[in-house]
Amino acid sequence: MVLPCTDVFARVDLRTVTCNIPPQEILTKDSVTTQVDGVVYYKIHSAVCAVANVTNVHLATNLLAQTTLRNVLGTQSLSQILSGREEIAHNIQSILDNATDRWGIKVARVEIKDVRIPMEMQRAMAAEAEATREARAKVIAAEGEMNASKALKQASTVLAETPAALQLRYLQTLTTLATEKNSTIVFPLPMNVLQGFYKNSQKKTIRD
Template sequence: MHMFFFGTVKEWERHALFFLGKFYRMVEPGLYFYIPFVTRVLYRIDLRIITYTVPMQVGLTKDNIPVEVDAILFYQVMDPKACVLNVDNYHKATQLSARSSIRDMVGKSNLDELLAERDKIGKRLKEHIDGFVSKWGVTVISVEIKDVIVAKELEDAIAREAAAEREKRARVILADAEQLAADAIIAASKKYADNPIALQLRSMNMLYEICLEGKSSVVFIPTDKSMGAMPAFMGITSLEELMKKRLQEDSNEFEETDNED
C-alpha cells in the first residue's frame, strides 16, 4: 500500500522537491503529490520582486568626504533551481552583495557625483551587483539611491563653496553684459558723430525722461555750445556759485558806472 502526501503551489511560488536528498524537480503552481519520508520539499521560492531597504552605509568618497548612503534594492529570482543549488541563502547573499557594492561605489565617486548623478550611480550599482548574483539565479531589477548624508561640520563649507561658485558666475555674466553695453555705446556714438541732429534729439529725449521722474535735484541748461549740443547740467551747489558770480559781476558793473559819474 502506497501512501501519498499532497501539496499546493501558489502562482508566484516554486517548490524544490528532493528525492532521497537529491534534487528531483521544481514543482509548478497547482496541486502535486509526493511520497513522504523519501521525498521532501526543502525550499519554497518566491518569484515576486523582492524589495530590500539597504541600511546606511558609511564610507569616504573619492575626494575624501565622509558620507552615509542608503538605498533600495529590487531583485527577483529568475532561475529557482540555481538559487537553491548554487548558494546557501540567496536572500542574504544578494543583500550582502548590495551593501558591499554600495560602499565600493562610494569610494570610487566624488561627492558631486553622489549628489547630482544618482540615476547613473544606480545603474552602475545594478550592473555591479548583477555580476555577483546572476550565477545564483537572481537578477537585480533596480537600485535606487535614497539619500546621501554629509557630515554636519562639512555642510557649511559645501554651502559656501556653492555660493562662491554662483557669485563667480554672476560676476562673469555682469562683465559680459558690461562689454556688450560698451560695444553698443561705441556703435551709437559713431552714429551720433555723423548725425548732430540725432544727438540733439537724443539729448531732448533724455531731458524729457528725467523731468518725468519729478525727483531730480539737478538743473539742466540747454545749450548748443557745450558737449556737442547736449544739455549742460550742474548741481544746486554749482547753481549757487553761479548766482554769486553773477551778483559779483553786477556789483562790479555798478561800481564802474559810479566811477564814470
C-alpha cells in the first residue's frame, strides 16, 4: 500500500548493470597524452541506500568511475598502463567499491577496453621495436657465423690430421657432381703434385 500524500514509490533494479566509461583524455606520469575507456559492472545490493543516500545512483556511479579512472591512470606511466591493465583495473574496482558502498552499490568488475596513444608515439614505438628486432637478428647471425667458423676449423683440423679423410671427401664431392647431370667435371689436382712437376721441369732446364 502506498499513501498518496506521504509515501513515494521507487522501483529499483537489482540486476547487474553495465556502465560504459567514455574515452577519458589522460596525461600519464611520463607526460604522454592518451585516451582510455573502460566498462564497469556493478549491482545494487541495498535498495534503501540506493534511493535514500543519493539522488541518481547510476549517474553518480558513472561520474565516479570516470574521475577514478583519470586519477588512477594519471599516476602511471604509459608502459605501466599498457603492461598492467589487470592490476590497474583491480585497483579501480577496489576504490569504486569502497566509495559506492554507502550508496548500496557492489562493484563486481572493471575492465579497461582500449588505450589510444598519439600517432607520433606509435611510430616511435614501431621504429624502436624494428631496431630491436634488427639488432637481435644481427646478434643471431653473428653467433651463427661464429659457430660455422668453429665447425670449419674443426673440420680442417680433422682433414689435416687424416689425409685419407680428405680423399674420401674428394670422392664424395665427385659423386655429388655426377648425380646432377653435369656435362663438364673439373678434377682439381693437389698443389704438391704441381710443385713436383715444376721442380722436375726446373731440373731438366738446368741440365740442358
